[in-house]
Amino acid sequence: MTNYADDEDQAAKVDARQNVSRRSALKGGAALAVLPLTFEGPAEAQPTAPMVAGVAVEPAHSVLLSTSVNGKVVEFRVDARSSLLDFLRERLALTGAKKGCDHGQCGACTVHLDGRRVASCLTLAAKAQGREVITIEGLSDGEGLHPMQQAFIDHDALQCGYCTPGQIMAAVALVNEGNATSKERIREYMSGNICRCGAYVGIVAAIEDAASKMRRA
Amino acid sequence: MQPFTYTMPRTVAEAIAAFRQAGPDASYIAGGTSLYDVMKLDIVRPRHLIDVSAIEGLDAIETGRDQLRFGALARMSAVATDKTLLRDYPVLAESLWKAASQQLRNMATVGGNLLQRTRCLYFRNGTGNPSSVGLYPCNKREPGSGCAAIGGLDRGQAVLGQSDACTAVSPGDWPVALTAMDATVELAGPDGSRAMPIAELYRLPGDTPHLEFMLQPGEIITAIIVPKTPAGRRSTYHKIRDRESYAFALASAAVALDMDGDHVRRAHVALGGVGTRPWRARAAEQLLVGQRLTPESALTAGRAALEGARAGKHNGFKVDLGARTVADALMIAAERSA
Ligand SMILES: Cc1cc2nc3c(=O)[nH]c(=O)nc-3n(C[C@H](O)[C@H](O)[C@H](O)COP(=O)(O)OP(=O)(O)OC[C@H]3O[C@@H](n4cnc5c(N)ncnc54)[C@H](O)[C@@H]3O)c2cc1C
Ligand code: FES
Ligand code: FES
Numbered sequence: 123m124t125n126y127a128d129d130e131d132q133a134a135k136v137d138a139r140q141n142v143s144r145r146s147a148l149k150g151g152a153a154l155a156v157l158p159l160t161f162e163g164p165a166e167a168q169p170t171a172p173m174v175a176g177v178a179v180e181p182a183h184s185v186l187l188s189t190s191v192n193g194k195v196v197e198f199r200v201d202a203r204s205s206l207l208d209f210l211r212e213r214l215a216l217t218g219a220k221k222g223c224d225h226g227q228c229g230a231c232t233v234h235l236d237g238r239r240v241a242s243c244l245t246l247a248a249k250a251q252g253r254e255v256i257t258i259e260g261l262s263d264g265e266g267l268h269p270m271q272q273a274f275i276d277h278d279a280l281q282c283g284y285c286t287p288g289q290i291m292a293a294v295a296l297v298n299e300g301n302a303t304s305k306e307r308i309r310e311y312m313s314g315n316i317c318r319c320g321a322y323v324g325i326v327a328a329i330e331d332a333a334s335k336m337r338r339a
Numbered sequence: 340m341q342p343f344t345y346t347m348p349r350t351v352a353e354a355i356a357a358f359r360q361a362g363p364d365a366s367y368i369a370g371g372t373s374l375y376d377v378m379k380l381d382i383v384r385p386r387h388l389i390d391v392s393a394i395e396g397l398d399a400i401e402t403g404r405d406q407l408r409f410g411a412l413a414r415m416s417a418v419a420t421d422k423t424l425l426r427d428y429p430v431l432a433e434s435l436w437k438a439a440s441q442q443l444r445n446m447a448t449v450g451g452n453l454l455q456r457t458r459c460l461y462f463r464n465g466t467g468n469p470s471s472v473g474l475y476p477c478n479k480r481e482p483g484s485g486c487a488a489i490g491g492l493d494r495g496q497a498v499l500g501q502s503d504a505c506t507a508v509s510p511g512d513w514p515v516a517l518t519a520m521d522a523t524v525e526l527a528g529p530d531g532s533r534a535m536p537i538a539e540l541y542r543l544p545g546d547t548p549h550l551e552f553m554l555q556p557g558e559i560i561t562a563i564i565v566p567k568t569p570a571g572r573r574s575t576y577h578k579i580r581d582r583e584s585y586a587f588a589l590a591s592a593a594v595a596l597d598m599d600g601d602h603v604r605r606a607h608v609a610l611g612g613v614g615t616r617p618w619r620a621r622a623a624e625q626l627l628v629g630q631r632l633t634p635e636s637a638l639t640a641g642r643a644a645l646e647g648a649r650a651g652k653h654n655g656f657k658v659d660l661g662a663r664t665v666a667d668a669l670m671i672a673a674e675r676s677a
Contacts, residue, residue, distance in 0.1 A: 179342055180342065182344050183342035183343060183344060185345050201342075202342070202343055202344065202345040202388070203340050203342065203343070205375075224379065225376050225379065225380075226372055226376060226439075226440075226442075226443055229440065229442060232442055235445075238416075238445040239441060239442050239445060240442050240445050240446050241372075241440075241442045241443060241446065244371060244372050244375050244376060244443070244446065245371065245446060246345075246368075246371055246375060246388075246390075248345050248347075248390070249371070249390070249392070251347075292441070292442065295441070296441070299441070301441075309584070310584050311441050313440060313583075313584035313585035314439070314440020314441055314442050314443065314585055315440075
């Protein structure tokens with residue numbers, strides 16, 4: 123069993139006062155969010171390393187989570203409030219799945235849970251207990267790209283790329299569900315993935331192309 | 340979001356016991372696509388989550404007996420693609436595949452769907468939502484605080500069943516189809532089990548819009564029952580939205596027809612997107628009985644379905660749209676072979 127760095131025990135020992143101040147600092151984030159998005163400090167001060175240390179919570183408000191992510195079994199104590207998306211990004215540093223809306227509305231956070239596509243932002247991390255998660259990082263089995271990834275490149279199916287990991291995870295599931303039968307059906311079953319750059323024409327073309335390759339594989 | 344304890348019972352009895360023990364701040368959670376969403380918006384603040392999604396045997400879909408039975412934990416995506424439903428009860432299947440996205444349908448349960456919260460913008464853009472454009476009063480969220488939708492940006496609000504306290508639309512599609520098809524909801528709770536016609540599950544807002552469902556604390560939906568009817572085959576769920584897919588209904592109609600040639604023997608009609616609860620249109624149903632179905636008689640029925648509608652500032656279009664949605668749905672259903 124592989125364990126990603128887990129300093130939860132350490133975090134749990136953080137004393138109660140610091141604990142509270144960290145939490146109120148998080149709450150203050152709501153007020154900060156309306157400030158203009160400029161960063162005043164020196165560039166070096168911006169955090170670059172992924173944060174893997176979870177915010178300390180009472181044991182009663184956390185869950186022990188054991189799940190398989192991209193084929194590796196991981197075991198973590200997580201805040202019960204945590205979404206699967208935040209768990210993947212903040213604790214496992216798997217930043218492929220993106221946070222677009224955090225409310226199930228955009229599809230940027232799409233991953234596979236036991237082979238089915240889900241919005242990881244509206245999935246409690248606790249629900250992954252004993253199940254298998256596949257993210258964009260685990261889609262191809264080695265050096266080569268998954269046919270869907272290659273098709274997105276071939277058909278210019280992106281511009282900024284922010285929605286792309288979610289689009290690709292949704293698209294692979296769509297083909298496996300048997301829904302890649304026509305352009306209309308692809309559009310209907312991809313409607314949960316919004317692309318602000320409007321790369322939709324390329325996305326549909328990429329899915330049609332990859333679907334035929336996936337069927338042959 | 341406030342911290343909460345999280346448990347995952349394996350049986351209905353265990354879940355009810357857990358609820359009893361946890362007290363009034365407890366909440367069941369299934370797929371979480373509605374509850375977790377409103378928790379993130381700080382609208383609902385449970386201290387104990389009881390996840391019912393691992394209860395065994397509650398996700399069965401049974402179509403082979405004398406009635407249709409859907410375990411409360413059946414996923415929307417599973418019920419939407421059931422072959423019997425697609426053929427014999429398209430109104431049920433369509434109400435599900437035209438709802439949300441495949442990702443959400445893979446998570447959401449058909450039981451949780453019945454209890455999803457409204458999408459009223461004033462309800463959602465309130466307390467603690469950092470992305471909101473401001474804080475608005477909402478009687479559903481904070482009883483007694485007022486309703487900013489009345490006289491506000493009310494394009495999406497209800498035209499049927501609203502009160503001086505609340506105009507929020509009942510958002511679900513599946514509940515509308517179930518209402519048309521005379522479904523019953525099976526419940527288990529601290530005081531035993533019971534069954535309830537779906538029409539009795541939903542309250543009108545009146546002056547207590549924060550009370551939405553006729554459930555007792557701790558009651559679990561275990562199954563949804565739909566009586567079989569030959570009208571099922573000639574049925575449809577017609578959903579009109581701002582975009583073609585992945586949006587809530589501006590107006591929708593669930594209809595099923597029992598026909599004798601081109602005359603209507605019996606009609607089932609319910610509306611979504613326009614009412615504060617799933618809206619059964621009995622007047623329209625009665626008008627249709629014995630009638631020859633034509634675009635004209637369908638529209639007359641559609642108008643009857645919207646009888647008593649009251650519009651606000653920006654949602655007057657829903658009155659006509661609702662009537663035409665019913666009319667179109669009737670014509671679509673009639674085309675289908677019994
Ligand atoms: C972006 C987005 C778009 C959507 N679009 C649509 C749409 O177009 N049409 C539509 O109809 N819906 C739509 N939905 C809503 C979605 O269908 C519902 O959120 C979902 O069906 C709720 O099911 P759930 O299992 O996730 O419920 P949960 O969120 O887990 O629970 C909802 C409520 O039901 C209670 N509950 C759940 N199961 C039970 C049970 N067995 N017994 C007692 N209480 C229970 C919970 O306590 C909670 O109060 C959309 C949702 C999102 C996020
Ligand atoms: S981030 Fe999950 S759907 Fe938008
Ligand atoms: S490529 Fe920019 S959002 Fe889709």
